[in-house]
Amino acid sequence: MNPQAISETWVYLSASPLIGLxxxxxxxxxxxxxxxxxxxxxxxxxxxxxxxxITLFLWATQTPYTRYFEGAQFVHFLLGPxxxxxxxxxxxxxxxxxxxxxxxxVALLAGSATAAVSAMFIAKALGATSATVLSLAPKSVxxxxxxxxxxxxxxxxxxTAVLVIITGIVGAMxxxxxxxWLGIRxxxxxxxxxxxxxHGLGTARAxxxxxxMGAFSALAMGLNGLLTALLLPILLPLLKxxxx
Amino acid sequence: xxxxxxxxxxxxxxxxxxxRAFALPIPGPVIGMALLFLTLLARGxxxxxxxxxxxxxxxxxxxxxxPAGAGVMLHLQxxxxxxxxxxxxxxxxxxxxMAVTGLVLRTMIRxxxxxxxxxxxxxxx
Numbered sequence: 001m002n003p004q005a006i007s008e009t010w011v012y013l014s015a016s017p018l019i020g021l022x023x024x025x026x027x028x029x030x031x032x033x034x035x036x037x038x039x040x041x042x043x044x045x046x047x048x049x050x051x052x053x054i055t056l057f058l059w060a061t062q063t064p065y066t067r068y069f070e071g072a073q074f075v076h077f078l079l080g081p082x083x084x085x086x087x088x089x090x091x092x093x094x095x096x097x098x099x100x101x102x103x104x105x106v107a108l109l110a111g112s113a114t115a116a117v118s119a120m121f122i123a124k125a126l127g128a129t130s131a132t133v134l135s136l137a138p139k140s141v142x143x144x145x146x147x148x149x150x151x152x153x154x155x156x157x158x159x160t161a162v163l164v165i166i167t168g169i170v171g172a173m174x175x176x177x178x179x180x181w182l183g184i185r186x187x188x189x190x191x192x193x194x195x196x197x198x199h200g201l202g203t204a205r206a207x208x209x210x211x212x213m214g215a216f217s218a219l220a221m222g223l224n225g226l227l228t229a230l231l232l233p234i235l236l237p238l239l240k241x242x243x244x
Numbered sequence: 245x246x247x248x249x250x251x252x253x254x255x256x257x258x259x260x261x262x263x264r265a266f267a268l269p270i271p272g273p274v275i276g277m278a279l280l281f282l283t284l285l286a287r288g289x290x291x292x293x294x295x296x297x298x299x300x301x302x303x304x305x306x307x308x309x310x311p312a313g314a315g316v317m318l319h320l321q322x323x324x325x326x327x328x329x330x331x332x333x334x335x336x337x338x339x340x341x342m343a344v345t346g347l348v349l350r351t352m353i354r355x356x357x358x359x360x361x362x363x364x365x366x367x368x369x
Contacts (some may be wrong), residue, residue: 020311028307047306051313058317065317072311078301079308081252083273084259085298087280088290103352110348115341119333126329132322136333140341143312144271152269158315159322163334165313170338172306178339184346192349197341204305214302220345222277229270 014063020071027053040208042173047165047201079144079200086203086218093215096188104192104219111196112224115140116232117239124243131156133243137236138228139163142199145225152233164199171198172205191216196224248297255280 031049038044135155150160194202195217207214259276
């Protein structure tokens with residue numbers, strides 16, 4: 001092909017959703033392969049590496065993010081059915097969950113408040129702008145809920161989406177070491193904690209350890225999503241004088 | 245697989261309709277999850293097709309976050325100028341959230357277990 005034909009082909013392809021979709025799947029498969037080759041090391045987090053590869057590609061080819069998303073939205077859309085599908089592992093663990101209802105509710109309230117409030121106060125203390133502080137508040141809950149909450153409380157929804165995903169990567173990478181250090185070995189406890197603080201990405205890694213850990217993580221993610229969506233818009237005005 | 249995917253989409257759709265109808269502050273898929281969970285409780289079992297479909301989708305859950313995560317390129321400027329508060333806040337609050345949840349849960353479970361042993365001892369005495 002002569003250079004003109006190549007550039008015409010590129011112009012055609014870059015306008016279709018094919019590139020964004022293929023790029024997402026290839027980057028993930030490569031990153032996942034690397035993660036397995038590394039022996040499931042935390043630094044080889046597949047989401048982090050895939051995002052780095054994609055942003056590098058988009059930057060190198062001068063492709064705007066919105067163009068990329070036209071293709072990648074087909075993957076993004078599956079977050080909805082995947083959230084619904086979490087009902088299946090929840091049901092499988094229901095007997096254990098019900099027995100632990102009271103401890104789970106108390107831990108949920110304590111953990112949820114800690115994650116949201118500490119993020120806002122630390123960011124504020126270190127000089128973040130108020131838009132950033134507000135965008136941080138819902139960062140522990142799953143992307144669609146967090147974006148909705150951010151909009152409602154005056155944050156920037158698309159910034160929140162990114163903060164949510166960085167949070168998920170941090171939690172998924174860090175929880176095995178944290179719980180080893182704290183001496184928490186119970187899979188139910190580990191799963192519930194990581195799902196609460198690091199939503200779907202924590203849940204994805206929890207499922208790699210055991211179905212029990214994954215189910216408790218899914219439960220915590222759902223409950224913290226509900227709690228945050230209901231309470232944060234109501235409680236935030238009370239905290240605002242301290243934060244802004 | 246097609247059956248499972250249709251089922252998941254129907255529940256998501258039902259969730260979206262309920263959210264719109266009652267102006268709930270919760271996303272549709274979360275309501276859909278609750279509805280499916282209640283259905284499974286009422287039926288008492290999960291069909292094989294749904295079980296396989298759900299596990300296929302959940303096995304690669306992390307893939308689904310990548311498109312939104314690549315949106316980081318829209319916010320590079322803000323992240324560059326506020327990298328310190330953002331990094332410290334995200335790392336510390338995530339670890340603090342996990343530690344507090346884990347420690348509270350462990351304490352509560354131990355207390356419940358102790359109470360149970362006390363009651364058993366008392367019953368035996």
